[in-house]
Amino acid sequence: MSCLLGSPLRLRDVTLSNRVAVSPMCQYSARDGFAGDYHFVHLGRFGLGGAGLVFTEATAVVPEGRITHGCLGLWQDEQIPGLHRITQFLKAHGTVPGIQLGHAGRKASMQRPWEGNGPLDESNFAQGERTWETMAPTAIPMDEGWLVPREMERADMERLIAAWVAAVGRAEEAGFEVIELHAAHGYLLHSFLSPISNRREDAYGGDREGRARFPLEVAEAVRKAWPAGKSLFVRLSSVDGIEGGWQLEDTVWLAGRLKEIGVDVIDCSSGGLAGSATAARVKRGPGFQLPFAETVRREADIATMAVGLILEARQAEAALAEGKADIIAIGRQALAHPNWALTAIGELEGDVPEGFQRWPQQAGWWLERRQRALIKN
Numbered sequence: 342m343s344c345l346l347g348s349p350l351r352l353r354d355v356t357l358s359n360r361v362a363v364s365p366m367c368q369y370s371a372r373d374g375f376a377g378d379y380h381f382v383h384l385g386r387f388g389l390g391g392a393g394l395v396f397t398e399a400t401a402v403v404p405e406g407r408i409t410h411g412c413l414g415l416w417q418d419e420q421i422p423g424l425h426r427i428t429q430f431l432k433a434h435g436t437v438p439g440i441q442l443g444h445a446g447r448k449a450s451m452q453r454p455w456e457g458n459g460p461l462d463e464s465n466f467a468q469g470e471r472t473w474e475t476m477a478p479t480a481i482p483m484d485e486g487w488l489v490p491r492e493m494e495r496a497d498m499e500r501l502i503a504a505w506v507a508a509v510g511r512a513e514e515a516g517f518e519v520i521e522l523h524a525a526h527g528y529l530l531h532s533f534l535s536p537i538s539n540r541r542e543d544a545y546g547g548d549r550e551g552r553a554r555f556p557l558e559v560a561e562a563v564r565k566a567w568p569a570g571k572s573l574f575v576r577l578s579s580v581d582g583i584e585g586g587w588q589l590e591d592t593v594w595l596a597g598r599l600k601e602i603g604v605d606v607i608d609c610s611s612g613g614l615a616g617s618a619t620a621a622r623v624k625r626g627p628g629f630q631l632p633f634a635e636t637v638r639r640e641a642d643i644a645t646m647a648v649g650l651i652l653e654a655r656q657a658e659a660a661l662a663e664g665k666a667d668i669i670a671i672g673r674q675a676l677a678h679p680n681w682a683l684t685a686i687g688e689l690e691g692d693v694p695e696g697f698q699r700w701p702q703q704a705g706w707w708l709e710r711r712q713r714a715l716i717k718n
Contacts, residue, residue: 344689345661346654346669347699350393352605352644354570355518357393357668358435360661361682364608364648364672365396365441365521365576367412369453374401374414376423384427387675388436389701391683394668395431396439397424399523402508403501405473406444406529409453410465415442415508421515428516434701440512441576442505442563443523446532447477447490460487477532478539478546478555483615498545498555501529502562509566520567521574522560522604526613530556531578534595535587535614553595557602564603574646575599576608579633582623583614589636596641606668608646609634625649628656635665646670654685 350357363384370379380397387395401407401414414420428438445451450472452459461472476497477490505522512520524530532538533545539552546552564573577595581587596607611623611630623629630649638645647666651657657669675681683700697705697712 342689342691344658344686346658346689347686350667352519352572355437355572357437359391359393359682359686360668361392361657361685362394362439362646362668362670363387363392363396363675364670365398365523366672366676367398367408369409369411371411371413374404374407374412374416375420376413376427380413380423381427381430385430386679387682388431388434389704390675390678390680391686391699392436392675393682394437394439394519396441396519396521397427399441399443399445399528400508402442402444402504405449405475406446406501406504408445408449408528409451410470411453412445415440415511415515416504418511421511424512424515424517432516437518438516439519439521439574440515440517441521441523442508442512444501444529445475446527446529447475447481447483447487447538448527449473449475450488477529478541478552481538481540483527492541498558502559505559506562506566509563513568513571517571519572519574520563521576521608522563523576524556524560525576525578525608525610527578527615528613530559531587531614534591535581537581537583537586537614549591549594553598556595557598560599560604561602572605573603574606574608575604576610578613579609579611579630579637580623581614582612586614589633592633593637593640596637596643600641600643604643606644606646607634607637607641608648608670609637609666610648627652628660631660631665634660635663638664638666644668648672654688657685658689 347359403416431438475488475490476493480492482489533555545554579592627650634645634647644667646668648670697709
């Protein structure tokens with residue numbers, strides 16, 4: 342029995358083998374922005390696990406755009422080979438490799454989560470890690486005790502647009518087929534969008550049009566630099582979840598503008614403007630962000646990727662069948678179950694020996710025979 346979750350999806354000239362994506366998840370394990378063996382194994386296992394699309398974690402377009410000292414980067418050519426090794430492995434196993442490009446803005450120069458998830462302190466300085474200058478649309482720190490960012494000038498914006506374009510070229514050389522522009526979770530582009538963090542009085546602040554100007558300029562430059570046959574996603578915080586902040590109707594409006602530029606998919610997340618990306622500003626429960634993806638898909642007439650506590654195969658299948666999203670992204674569920682895509686699709690199609698044909702033959706060969714033995718008994 343076929344299922345929507347296991348069906349292919351064509352995005353421009355790229356076809357996903359199924360509708361399961363592994364969401365970008367920061368691992369804070371890079372050295373000077375370079376991908377290493379950890380990233381190869383971490384991302385490679387999701388390819389073996391059958392996901393149709395696998396994203397790298399947030400990858401900074403400039404050194405000062407990293408969230409932490411352990412974040413990935415793509416600001417120099419020397420960082421290409423480590424990522425190319427990953428993309429070639431994923432492609433060899435039928436998975437489309439994607440990369441999320443971003444800038445942390447006022448949430449840069451911070452600790453890794455397990456170190457405290459706050460501003461760098463003496464414990465970090467003792468390890469030789471130092472703070473760096475942060476930037477934002479307005480010189481407002483994320484919270485008390487955090488670094489006060491420098492208010493960006495137009496020259497800063499131009500420099501960062503050029504950095505994004507250069508990173509796009511490197512992403513193509515590294516073998517990626519999908520780019521996601523990170524405009525969520527309180528990082529630089531999101532901080533321009535929200536009236537809480539953007540208090541500018543020039544053309545890049547004020548009303549919704551002004552606050553969206555720089556993110557739209559970045560998206561347009563990225564789309565022009567990225568080959569026409571390859572797909573562009575944008576991750577948005579659909580709502581800030583804070584009074585006076587960015588609202589779902591704003592996201593629908595922005596999704597329409599992004600569609601005009603040539604963006605193909607909106608990745609519908611939420612929150613993160615104040616606090617960590619997973620701070621519970623929006624009430625959480627299974628599939629809690631599906632209504633955002635459904636609304637954007639319907640009202641902006643653009644494909645969406647749903648993410649957020651999508652845990653079960655039938656939950657994911659129902660979201661697709663009910664028109665709430667086009668792609669289902671899993672994050673921490675993939676960390677717990679790297680083979681989630683294969684097992685979920687297998688469950689929906691019926692747990693029969695033939696179902697293991699989707700698996701890498703090194704594993705499927707054994708599992709098929711075990712299943713036949715179980716059926717006989």
